[in-house]
Amino acid sequence: MSPTPPPSLPAQNVELQTVSRLNPGCMFIVVMGVSGTGKSTLGNALAKELNMPYVEGDDLHPRANVEKMSAGIPLTDEDREPWLELIRTTAEHYAVEQQVEKEGNETDTQDENAKKVGGKGVVISCSALKKYYRDILRGRRKPASLEKSPEEQTVPSHLEPSHPDILPTYFVFINGPRKILLDRMQKRPGHFMKASMLDSQLRTLESPEDEEGVVVVELTQTTEEQVRVAKEGLSKLSGVDFRS
């Protein structure tokens, strides 16, 4: 799990509002599931396949959250809200950066990147256990603990994570039985998330299977199979052809 620093803030002259219009097909892909499902493994592989950057969501947790989880204490909604908001904002920063790069390359007809499959958007791993958390990641909902009165809202609108239609969000949900998860977590040495936390994660999980924009892959599949199913599902949902 190598740290992935979020990109620097977007260039002032690019409004997030313009990203989906000028860079169609740009998307935010969340690889989700409880601890130990293989989010980091699949996230890395999928991002490589789609020529997108990958960000390890665990690296965006505030230190206090990591300390809490390391001590075997499950996080609360309030603990997770700023983290979820940061994940959404990070995805939006990537989208804006890619827009800036695209504009820089516009005149370069030989640009090799333009010929690659995908390449527009970002893949981030995140447990995303509840629907309400996923709505924050979709940019549809502001975390309750971060709600401000209109007078207090000094953040420029393009930095606020409230643009669901500007950066479409899709989830790849890794689903599978507790027994295998427990086994994998027990065999994973040195990770701050101990196997004893698994049951709390499973209790908190609200399955996303009936929600829009969700592809389900099985825990028991190989990473290669998961990538294939994810690509097919994402192509169908988004209309972007990742299969070629």
Ligand SMILES: Nc1ncnc2c1ncn2[C@@H]1O[C@H](COP(=O)(O)OP(=O)(O)O)[C@@H](O)[C@H]1O
């Ligand atoms: N498709 C898979 N098949 C078998 N083992 C896997 C698969 N994906 C991941 N693993 C293993 O499961 C463990 C947890 O994977 P990891 O990617 O760290 O999960 P998460 O990020 O969800 O906690 C690791 O030891 C990893 O090598």
Ligand SMILES: O=C(O)[C@H](O)[C@@H](O)[C@H](O)[C@H](O)COP(=O)(O)O
């Ligand atoms: O929402 C949470 O309680 C945590 O974010 C948790 O779900 C997450 O999964 C941890 O970061 C563990 O790390 P792994 O997911 O890498 O096991």
